[in-house]
Amino acid sequence: MAEPAIALDGLERRYGERVALHGVTVRLEPGATLAVLGANGAGKTTLLRVLATLLRPHAGRAAVFGSLLPGDGWKVRGRVGYLGHDPLLYRALSGRENLAYHARLHGLEPARVEQRLSAVGLARRADDPVRDLSKGMVQRLAVARATLHDPDLLLLDEPRANLDPAAAEALEPLIGRASGRARVLVSHDVDGALAEADLALGLRAGRQAFCAPAGEIDAKTARELYA
Amino acid sequence: MIRTAAAVLRKDLLIEWRTKEAVPAMALFTVTVYVLFHFGLDRDSLDGELASGVLWVTLLLAAVIGVTRLFAAEREQGGLDAFLLAPVDRTAMFVAKAAALFVYLVALEIVAVPAFAVLLLGPDLFDGLPELVLILLLADVGLAAVGALVSALAAESRARELIVPLLLLPLVVPLLIGAASATEPLFRAGGEPEDLGRYLALLGGYDLVFLLIALAVFDFLLDD
Amino acid sequence: MFSKGLRPLAVAAVVTTLAAFALVFFYAPLDADQGFVQKIFYVHVPMAIVALGGFVAAGIMAIKHLRTGDSSWDLRSYVAIHLSIILGTGVLITGAIWAKASWGHWWVWDEPVLVSFLIVFLLYCVYYPLRFSIEDPERQARYSSVFAIAAGAFVPINFTAVRLAEAVTHPRVLSQTGGSLPGEMRLTFLVCILAMTLLFVTLWKLELTAKRTSAQLKRLRSRLELRAQAAG
Numbered sequence: 001m002a003e004p005a006i007a008l009d010g011l012e013r014r015y016g017e018r019v020a021l022h023g024v025t026v027r028l029e030p031g032a033t034l035a036v037l038g039a040n041g042a043g044k045t046t047l048l049r050v051l052a053t054l055l056r057p058h059a060g061r062a063a064v065f066g067s068l069l070p071g072d073g074w075k076v077r078g079r080v081g082y083l084g085h086d087p088l089l090y091r092a093l094s095g096r097e098n099l100a101y102h103a104r105l106h107g108l109e110p111a112r113v114e115q116r117l118s119a120v121g122l123a124r125r126a127d128d129p130v131r132d133l134s135k136g137m138v139q140r141l142a143v144a145r146a147t148l149h150d151p152d153l154l155l156l157d158e159p160r161a162n163l164d165p166a167a168a169e170a171l172e173p174l175i176g177r178a179s180g181r182a183r184v185l186v187s188h189d190v191d192g193a194l195a196e197a198d199l200a201l202g203l204r205a206g207r208q209a210f211c212a213p214a215g216e217i218d219a220k221t222a223r224e225l226y227a
Numbered sequence: 228m229i230r231t232a233a234a235v236l237r238k239d240l241l242i243e244w245r246t247k248e249a250v251p252a253m254a255l256f257t258v259t260v261y262v263l264f265h266f267g268l269d270r271d272s273l274d275g276e277l278a279s280g281v282l283w284v285t286l287l288l289a290a291v292i293g294v295t296r297l298f299a300a301e302r303e304q305g306g307l308d309a310f311l312l313a314p315v316d317r318t319a320m321f322v323a324k325a326a327a328l329f330v331y332l333v334a335l336e337i338v339a340v341p342a343f344a345v346l347l348l349g350p351d352l353f354d355g356l357p358e359l360v361l362i363l364l365l366a367d368v369g370l371a372a373v374g375a376l377v378s379a380l381a382a383e384s385r386a387r388e389l390i391v392p393l394l395l396l397p398l399v400v401p402l403l404i405g406a407a408s409a410t411e412p413l414f415r416a417g418g419e420p421e422d423l424g425r426y427l428a429l430l431g432g433y434d435l436v437f438l439l440i441a442l443a444v445f446d447f448l449l450d451d
Numbered sequence: 452m453f454s455k456g457l458r459p460l461a462v463a464a465v466v467t468t469l470a471a472f473a474l475v476f477f478y479a480p481l482d483a484d485q486g487f488v489q490k491i492f493y494v495h496v497p498m499a500i501v502a503l504g505g506f507v508a509a510g511i512m513a514i515k516h517l518r519t520g521d522s523s524w525d526l527r528s529y530v531a532i533h534l535s536i537i538l539g540t541g542v543l544i545t546g547a548i549w550a551k552a553s554w555g556h557w558w559v560w561d562e563p564v565l566v567s568f569l570i571v572f573l574l575y576c577v578y579y580p581l582r583f584s585i586e587d588p589e590r591q592a593r594y595s596s597v598f599a600i601a602a603g604a605f606v607p608i609n610f611t612a613v614r615l616a617e618a619v620t621h622p623r624v625l626s627q628t629g630g631s632l633p634g635e636m637r638l639t640f641l642v643c644i645l646a647m648t649l650l651f652v653t654l655w656k657l658e659l660t661a662k663r664t665s666a667q668l669k670r671l672r673s674r675l676e677l678r679a680q681a682a683g
Contacts, residue, residue: 015587015588080312102313105309105313384580384585390581432608437604440604444601
């Protein structure tokens with residue numbers, strides 16, 4: 001059997017004396033989608049950052065594609081794509097230059113950049129500096145960046161922010177269920193997230209409120225997280 | 228690792244070329260300070276140790292500007308995250324940043340040293356150009372290494388603009404001693420470079436030690 | 452954990468300090484040139500040596516902190532730097548007094564040890580603003596350790612560089628440390644160094660114990676609060 005995309009067991013992460021994450025236990029198979037729900041400050045972003053190997057676990061077990069974090073985190077960096085609140089793009093450089101930089105960091109061929117630019121519909125504006133692009137375009141570029149290296153696991157924090165329905169639709173093959181990648185999805189659109197997820201994880205003040213197949217979670221349970 | 232460092236360096240130089248934030252500011256600052264010295268010291272021309280001191284102290288103060296800006300883009304635009312997400316050797320970030328700072332310093336000196344010669348140096352005092360270039364390059368290596376380290380140390384601090392000069396300036400005192408002492412005889416009429424070897428050795432030793440230290444500890448600044 | 456051995460250490464420190472005082476005032480001969488004021492040298496130089504030793508030791512503890520990730524090493528390093536800075540202020544003050552009494556100026560650039568000490572002192576003073584302007588506690592500790600290591604390595608380099616510069620322009624007028632001291636002075640001097648070192652280590656252990664205890668207290672208190680919250 002293939003390794004799970006994510007295997008967390010009692011994951012803990014502190015911020016000084018405060019608990020950011022505690023006792024998070026979840027297992028996600030390759031290609032499946034995990035919806036992470038919770039109010040602001042519940043630890044959703046922290047969880048994503050731990051999975052992205054940007055933060056190290058303080059206690060518990062965390063493995064991505066079988067590689068144990070933090071020690072073996074470097075092994076999976078090429079397989080994880082992170083799309084957070086920050087697009088991680090340099091405003092003074094153009095879209096093409098930004099993607100070319102990321103391509104070099106990941107050791108990818110330059111042709112990949114052109115292909116992605118077309119895929120997100122930015123081929124014509126690729127030479128404009130990022131600061132001249134609208135929020136929607138920046139988001140599309142960020143998606144291009146996050147998927148440039150064809151990651152097997154996508155970590156998505158509000159991926160459809162600033163996107164109109166047509167743009168969101170166009171990005172489905174890259175970051176949606178259709179992409180076939182394992183996904184961890186953080187969204188405030190509870191119903192939407194549950195609809196496209198296989199598993200749902202609820203966080204309240206850093207602690208795990210529930211973790212169950214998405215179909216078993218009803219809207220009421222989910223909304224209690226925000227109470 | 229070198230390839231990654233080259234990619235980061237290329238990106239940094241491209242951004243600097245586009246935004247022109249660091250080097251012009253450093254150059255302008257330097258020339259302005261020369262003017263201040265002219266009025267402050269009430270002298271038309273300097274020679275010997277005074278000239279050497281003014282040149283080097285001004286360069287170091289200008290370097291503070293470059294050091295403060297070095298990690299600014301990463302911090303403000305999330306560039307550090309992008310780097311950390313990539314399957315690369317993290318030491319490459321230090322190498323790239325130090326190399327970038329080195330380039331900025333050399334660019335600065337191409338403007339600042341002739342400006343100094345024109346504004347403040349007495350006539351016919353500029354004989355030892357090859358030696359001066361050697362001193363400048365050696366000093367720049369040390370400055371680049373320490374500057375990159377200090378920049379990263381201060382990057383996460385709320386008081387970054389204050390911490391950088393306070394941290395950088397004491398650390399470069401040995402470098403100042405070596406560089407200024409070595410340059411001093413070059414600015415004296417009919418002066419021969421004395422003790423040049425001794426001071427170059429000091430500069431070289433300083434460069435080596437801080438490069439090694441920075442390479443050893445830098446990763447800990449990036450980890451979380 | 453830190454308080455192990457604190458009492459015998461404190462006793463040893465007090466005893467040695469008293470012995471040092473006795474030696475300084477009753478045993479060591481009066482200096483022919485400078486008279487009684489020269490005796491401040493028995494405080495000034497040991498203080499400087501111990502302070503510098505403290506800085507370097509803090510650097511080594513910082514290496515251990517980064518290697519093991521154990522935050523108690525960071526605490527040890529912090530306290531060592533803290534105490535060395537306090538000692539350092541004493542060094543500069545006693546140095547100024549000595550300079551005034553010996554040469555008539557409050558400060559002299561001829562003494563490479565004093566000069567390089569000033570630079571080191573200025574550098575370490577930045578430890579506090581650096582440390583406390585970083586909000587994430589873990590990052591704060593890590594960055595402080597990086598600083599302590601770089602600064603610790605800086606101490607010998609700086610000393611060499613300043614020595615180099617001064618040796619050329621101002622040949623050393625006075626030779627103080629070790630080497631050419633007459634027997635009675637040397638003995639007094641060594642005892643003073645020992646006393647200062649013991650004092651430093653005692654204060655270091657004392658402060659560590661105090662900090663540990665108050666941290667434990669805070670933890671217990673917050674645990675109680677959490678329990679009260681969960682119950683209520």
